[in-house]
Amino acid sequence: MTQACLILSDTHLSREHGRATSSALASLLDRHRDAELILAGDIFDLSLDAPRVPASDSLAQVFAAHHPLRAALTRHLRRGGRVTFVPGNHDAALTNPAAVDALRVCLEAPDDRQLSVSPWFLRRGGVHVEHGHLYDPDNAPNHPLGGHDPRTEPLGTALMRQFVAPNDALVFAHAHETTPVNGLSTAFRLWGARAPWVIARYFATTFRLCAAAGRGARAFEAERRRGEAELAAHAAATGLSVETITRLIAAAPKPTHQGLGDTFFRLYFDRIFAAASTATGLGMLSAAGLGLGRSLLLPGSGALLAAIGAAYLAYDVSTHKSRYSNLVVPRLGEAAKIVRDVTDASLVVFGHTHVEVSEPGYVNLGSFGFARSDRPYLALDLGQAPRLLRAG
Incomplete structure (x- = not known):
């Protein structure tokens, strides 16, 4: 590592959201003029836009909405600083x-040495930096180097793009622990009489995603081949x-x-x-x-259906109310731990979870955008131990 670095993640900037976050990031960057800024994923909520909207258009609109950050990044690059994105x-x-x-x-970047995008992960000395979604099955890509295609997106990102954003349902963003009962009660609380319509759109989206999972093997394989190349x-x-x-x-989950x-x-x-x-x-x-059915099959079949359904629900909910919580x-x-063992990294830095972790050999940055108190970032200074610090 040849210069100091600031590393942060999960600002989730969009046209409508994150102005306080982008202002805090701009101030932080202006206070650390000599450091490389490493933005470790989910800096932009590009998944809020429809698949037909080019990412280049989305980025231009986000930067137009966050002018102080755009200006700070441009100043940093003009001073000879480096900005590196890890998607x-x-x-x-x-x-x-x-x-x-x-x-x-x-950002008026002069060359790709000062402003670059590193797919999957980057290394700074013995420090390994990536977003971490590869290890979350609901948000993992088909191949970490296979590029991006909205038609083969991970389940979580597809739900964001196809249901959450079009229905202004951001309360369900990052809510991986939501169960059907919680989801229904939240929908009726938020939308009232409109809830059945929103719920119907949710089911239409999820049926479509199930169908895509069942027939997408060829597209997934093509993406894997691109990654291997x-x-x-x-x-x-x-x-x-x-x-x-x-x-x-090979260590990543399916x-x-x-x-x-x-x-x-x-x-x-x-x-369901x-x-x-x-x-x-x-x-x-x-x-x-x-007395609406004369056949003896009606009550017998009804009792059997009700018993099977109720028994399955009782067993499944009692065993694990939310299968995916925590x-x-x-x-x-x-x-x-696997990354450290396989790559001999001295420190692994992830984001993605929005939950901070700081332990020997591993730091999770939490979220610079959704921090419960001051915004976390990691400082790597030459000759000093990594420090998880906070910006106001």
Whole structure:
């Protein structure tokens, strides 16, 4: 490492959101003129825009809405400073060449040495920096070097783009622990009489995503092949061997969106169908009680459907009310250990979880945009131990 670095992540800037965050980042950068700024993913909420909107247009609009930050970044580059982006799941489109060109135009970058985008991860000495979404199955790409395509996005990002943003449902952003009951109650509290319409749109979106998971194998494989073709270049850029990088890829979990069954269960469709079975069975029993069905099959079938559905729900909810609550934080902690072992890194730095962690060999940056108190960032100063600091 040849110069000091500031590392932060998860500002989640968009046209409508994050002005206080971008102002805080601009002030921080102006106070550290000689440091390289490393932005470790989810700096921009590009996943709020429709798939047809080019990432270059989205970036131009975000910078127009956050002029103080744009000005501070431009000043930093004019002074000879460096700014490096490491894309996350919400700004994965930064890996596209058109998006990189848009960044350079917006920030008047003189060359790609001062302003660069490092796909997947970068290394500064023994420090390994990446966003961390590769180790979260709901937000993992098909291949960390395969580029970005809205048609093959991870499940979490696709839900953001196709349901959360179009329905102004940002309360569900980053809410991976939401269960069907919690989701329904939140929908009726927020939208009242409009809730059934929003819920119907949610189901239309999730059925579409399940269908895509079931038939997307060819597209997923094409993305993996593109990623494999970039291994040598990424190895050269990071100083690691192709073999080492291949071992990291092998250690990553299978993305949820690649499997129909995984997607079905992750979206709690099993509980939804069990609830529907219970309701249908009770309806059949009620109809039989009112004399609307003469066949003996009606009450018998109704009782069976209701019993199966209710039993499944009771068992599943009692075993794990929220199947996915509090899983991401330990998953990234385990991934950090693997990265250290495989790459001999002295420190692994992730973001993504919005939960700060600081322990020997591993720092999670939390979120500069959604911090509960002052905004966290990591300072790497020459000759000093890494420090997790806070900006007001």
